[in-house]
Amino acid sequence: MGDGDVDESSKLKRIVFVTVGTTSFDSLVRAVDTLEVKEELSKRGYTHLLIQMGRGSYFPTKSNSEDGSLAVDYFTFSSSIADSLRSASLVISHAGSGSIFETLQLGKPLIVVVNEDLMDNHQSELAEELADRKHLFCARPQTLHQVISSMDLNSLIPYPSGDATPVAKLINRFLGFPDD
Amino acid sequence: MLSNISTFLIAIAITFMVIRILYVMYSTSKPLCTMPSRPLSTLIVLGSGGHTAEMLNLLSVLQIDHFSPRFYIAAATDNMSLEKARVFENSLVDKTEGGKATKNPQFMQIYRSREVGQSYITSIGTTFIALAHALWLMIKLRPQVILCNGPGTCIPLCVIASIFKVLGIRWSSIFYVESIARVRRLSLSGLLLYKLRMADQLFIQWPQLHKKYPRAHYVGCLM
Numbered sequence: 137m138g139d140g141d142v143d144e145s146s147k148l149k150r151i152v153f154v155t156v157g158t159t160s161f162d163s164l165v166r167a168v169d170t171l172e173v174k175e176e177l178s179k180r181g182y183t184h185l186l187i188q189m190g191r192g193s194y195f196p197t198k199s200n201s202e203d204g205s206l207a208v209d210y211f212t213f214s215s216s217i218a219d220s221l222r223s224a225s226l227v228i229s230h231a232g233s234g235s236i237f238e239t240l241q242l243g244k245p246l247i248v249v250v251n252e253d254l255m256d257n258h259q260s261e262l263a264e265e266l267a268d269r270k271h272l273f274c275a276r277p278q279t280l281h282q283v284i285s286s287m288d289l290n291s292l293i294p295y296p297s298g299d300a301t302p303v304a305k306l307i308n309r310f311l312g313f314p315d316d
Numbered sequence: 317m318l319s320n321i322s323t324f325l326i327a328i329a330i331t332f333m334v335i336r337i338l339y340v341m342y343s344t345s346k347p348l349c350t351m352p353s354r355p356l357s358t359l360i361v362l363g364s365g366g367h368t369a370e371m372l373n374l375l376s377v378l379q380i381d382h383f384s385p386r387f388y389i390a391a392a393t394d395n396m397s398l399e400k401a402r403v404f405e406n407s408l409v410d411k412t413e414g415g416k417a418t419k420n421p422q423f424m425q426i427y428r429s430r431e432v433g434q435s436y437i438t439s440i441g442t443t444f445i446a447l448a449h450a451l452w453l454m455i456k457l458r459p460q461v462i463l464c465n466g467p468g469t470c471i472p473l474c475v476i477a478s479i480f481k482v483l484g485i486r487w488s489s490i491f492y493v494e495s496i497a498r499v500r501r502l503s504l505s506g507l508l509l510y511k512l513r514m515a516d517q518l519f520i521q522w523p524q525l526h527k528k529y530p531r532a533h534y535v536g537c538l539m
Contacts, residue, residue, distance in 0.1 A: 157365065158364065158365065158396070232365050232366055233365070233366035233369075233370070233495065233496055233497040233539070234365055234366040234369045237366075237369075237496070237539040238369075241539075258497060258498065258501070258503070259497060261497065261498070261499040261500050261501070262496065262497040262498075262499055264499075265499045265522070297539075298373075298496075298521075298536065298537035298538045298539045299536065299537075299538070300373055300374045300376070300377045300538040301377050302535045302536065303374060303377075303493060303519050303535050303538065304374070304377045304378045304379070306517060306519070306533060306535070307378070307491055307517070308378075308379065308382070309347065310347045310348065310489065310491075310516065310517055311347075311348055311352060311356065311382070311461070311489060312347065312348045312349070312350060312351040312352055313351070313352065313379065313382050314351070
């Protein structure tokens, strides 16, 4: 599964990309910004932490890893996170289906964190189902550092991409259009 | 005497209405009989988050020429969905070299019945405004096909489409694809469309839902 890029100074960059989509998910951003989580990520060989914090009100602390720790940066939104996902070695995401599938389709290791503050948490159903099928790991903000330290990336099964053509065929037939 | 006649007429009208409603509910979910000779006007309901992504994913595999003109509709507070739809439509234009003369897609916004966290009292007022706006849009558009996949914005539109069916104003074929995020339970939108038999075809992506909702079509994961 996707590993880090080699940058100009030919030091292996292994980026952890955190995304909350268009939501506000302060408890995740806070959890990622803790010493505990950052140390676990460092131990697992990651060098950079990039946080897309969305509409949240908690701003993480930037750091350029002078003391050898994780380099931390953040931004609020971008029109497309595809580039950030592509250059990541590990993705930690809120449980939005868009973020989840965009990540899985790129074949990146993924930890999904469900936002327990949301009412009617239907998002957890998807995260749990995909975790049961071993396509990703599930965590809560409080358990994130444990999941990071214990996760076995080799146990992840690649997600087989979906197919919308059965629906297209059914709609076509229903409306009486000929099958092309 | 007069009141007896008017009571009788009202009773007849109600009976006709009930029969008509039952007929519409029965005919909904029966495939259309005639083969369409031209493209069908299509209303596409977008929604924040994954909804728009899932809808565009579906549109990219449809024989899009059959569905024209296309009307995209999103909630007034949703800034990104219509933009994504525009990008999608532009990519279609790029693909058809020397472009066929299809009618231009339209992009419009609709008032939401209720914002997240809004008080229920003020929600009554805003729901009425949303319904009135939906009615205005539906009268203007009268689409032959409606594609939706979950956001609450689709409910006023589908309710009005169903009323149009009953009144014979326009028969819209309503296709509802339940979100891939719904593994064990239908969303409220899906549940309403399923129970009230408003959707002509309702698609589900996970097998767990099939036992609970046997009239739904299980199609596997679309994403």
